[in-house]
Amino acid sequence: MLGARAAALRPGYGFVLSRAVGPFGAFLALAFVMQLVVVPWAGPFYEKLLMDIGINCLLAVSLNLVNGFTGQFSIGHAGFMAVGGYVAGAVTYYGSFVLWGSPAVHGGFLGGGDLLFLAGCLVGGLFSAGAGYLVGLPSLRLRGDYLAIVTLGFGEILRVLLQQTNDVIFVPAQIEAATPWQMATALGGALGFSGIPFYTTVFWVFVMLGLLLIVAFRLKESSEGRAFLSIRENEIAAEAMGIDTTRYKVRAFVLAAFFAGIAGALFAHETGTTLNPRELGFQKSFDIVIMVVLGGMGSISGALVAAVLLTVLPEFLREFADWRLVIYALSLIIMMRFRPQGLFGIREIWELWRKPPGASPAGRGAS
């Protein structure tokens, strides 16, 4: 009886399929349009800007899973980016040597090179997720600021370790003779990992971003995601409701780290960037935190808007080169003074005109 009623309420397969595949198809189409129409029309400067925007969106939205959804305070996100970037870079750079004898871009769209690049992204993301697991574990014992310091420490340790790696091997004969371990430790040291083939295109950036957005939005509406949100709202109450807070916190870290790793992989293969340990230090982490807070903690669309704004703004402030960062810093301070909940608070952009939810809209930090 009850089973029959439940079956009647269950949505049909067609509906489920359209809900599951529809958004992804839409993002795929958007990515194609971006690559085939917008990029040729806009020129290389805007192509690079679009890729930067996409990568920063990936970073901001993924950090939002930890800082915004779960209410944990992580300031080591650039560290995960570095893990993904270096692993993926090593995979494509040395992989290209092994497969085709040179690190140049190989094959066209979805050709051998692209497949290797995608594999690199995946491996980089997985390694980064592993790092996220390790960093998330101390959250068993640490709360709030202390966890933040551990994430910061992780990022710094990683940066120093990367600075100690050997120079990149670029002589084919030496690479043939090198052991996997030698390759894995030849990541360019303090000078940065140069010579990584430029596989990143606007298309791939937006495909990855689409993937993350679907994950993030679906998470927000699912019971899994609501567990994240409950930890943000009140950890003790969440625990009393039977939520295994540690496990969910670690999960948030792993998921965020995975996508940060992918962002790092895209960054590593982008034209005109060098993968440099210094660039991926705490300052980069701060930049990402600022995006999340500016957008509003827990607001996915807010993180997107903030990431776009904060990527575009410095480009257009270039005219005031000397004053650029001063203005940036001042606007940050003023923003925190007069709109402390960020642009959108915890709401999404299309919910702005709705009445605020029962909870206060102010961003919640580590508590």
Add this chain to the structure above:
Amino acid sequence: MTKLLQTLFDGLAVGSLYALIALGYTMVYGILQFINFAHSDVFMTGAWVAYVVAATAGWAALGGDAPPLYAGLFTLFASMLFCAILGFGIERLAYRPLRKAPRLNVLITAIGISLFLENIGQRPELFGTQPQKMPQLLPDTTLFTIADVNFRVVDLTVIAVALVLMAVLQWLVFHTRLGRAMRAVSHNFSVASLMGINVDAVISFTFVVGSAMAAAAGFLYVMKYPGALKQPADSTWILLGLKCFVAAVIGGIGNVRGAMLGGVLIGLMEMFGAAYLSPHMRDIYVFSLLIIVLLVRPAGLLGRATVEKV
């Protein structure tokens, strides 16, 4: 044996420097419960003001190889005074309006201030974008040698000044009315205010003292490493600040004696690691020690664990 003792001495010199900066972090955290990321930039400003004062006064060029003693003292006090005012201004203008805001907002504001100080410092009218060399204010000689360990004048000065300042702070916090008020505020904000303590004044005072300590540390830092006066936005400053913050956490954040202990511990750790393991990995020792301490004793060495209430 000589190497061991020399490293011990160097570690103590660096460690007392770290302790001075760590004190600023720990006092602010103790009272307002947030990481004052702008503290490293106050330290940077202290170092640069010391440079500007010493360079404009031109004592080093007087001809004699040892500038007068008052030169160093004057520079120290000038830089401490400047940063005390700076710290007061930062608290008054940026942090006080956010007293009731979520802590994350205060933290972002601190990052904003830090960025602001760095980049305004890079203006050509202020410090400029070039690293400078600090003029010498102390004779660069070895005062005495015991068991082949060189006690350089600079290192001894660093330790002496740091010790004096820490003793003053110790007296201030634990033996004066103002110190009692500070401790009361750090214990419980609202109850302290009910007891008739002017909380705002106490917080202002905390910032003034912390910033003056940071300025003194900045001065001592450029005395010890005259070639390390990097441009204001260089990441060495923030990294140094982070290390000192780590020192404060290791000692137990909010605990004045803990910060001193943590600073010395970090200094020793770094120097011993650099001398006996690899000199390139010094940051790693510091941050690994942090993670270990946090995992074993989350409240720090001298900190007391607090039970979270519903």
